Amino acid sequence: MQRHALNAYKVMELLTKHGYICPPEKHAEPTIEENNDALWIDINALAVRQGSDGDEVPDYPIRLLFQKVKTDDWYEDLALVYVRELTAEEAKTSKAMSRQPDEKKKFGAWAKPTE
Secondary structure (H helix, E strand, C coil), X not given: CEXXXXXXXXXXXXXXXXXXXXXXXXXCCCCEEECCCEEEEEECHHHCEECCCCCECCXXXXXXXXXXXXXXXXXXXXXXXXXXXXXXXXXXXXXXCCCCCCCCCECCCCCCCCC
């Protein structure tokens, strides 16, 4: 079965469209988990920023959830279901890291990429 590729740049694009601020350079390729019906990517809390000043770290990992949509016998597509911060309970089973209690909530915003 073939499907569209998901890479770090696509994940950064989706995070940005949903109000998260990504670092200026891409980080490691995302870790993808899946079952028969869905595919999801959890992003470490410290890997994104949010807030009006772009300097807040979420408490828990951010999940991108996709539903698998079979288009024919050889190909399946992915339909984005949501991009959101996990709850405390959901974060317990995630492989991504939450913000630790001793880590501050506000970090400086990332510098704009140079051209």
